[in-house]
Amino acid sequence: MAATTDGRIVYISEVPVNDMPPLFANEPDAFDMNHAASLLGVTRKTIQREINRGKLRSFHVGTRVRITKQALVDYVLEGEAV
Numbered sequence: 001m002a003a004t005t006d007g008r009i010v011y012i013s014e015v016p017v018n019d020m021p022p023l024f025a026n027e028p029d030a031f032d033m034n035h036a037a038s039l040l041g042v043t044r045k046t047i048q049r050e051i052n053r054g055k056l057r058s059f060h061v062g063t064r065v066r067i068t069k070q071a072l073v074d075y076v077l078e079g080e081a082v
Contacts, residue, residue: 030068
């Protein structure tokens, strides 16, 4: 427990764990493989390989592959745990 400047008791569970801004906050909600590759600093081939391995979720719009921002964030966070 800790007290705030207004005297209120704050429990550990109420303290934000990470004050870092969300990943890809200024990016659109979905992007193509080239954009995803650019954000991660890898090649399009790497993105395709990760999709094929089932490590990176994607969806199709017609014949085009799209990756949601949330799928990319999840992929990055899973990589941090390794």
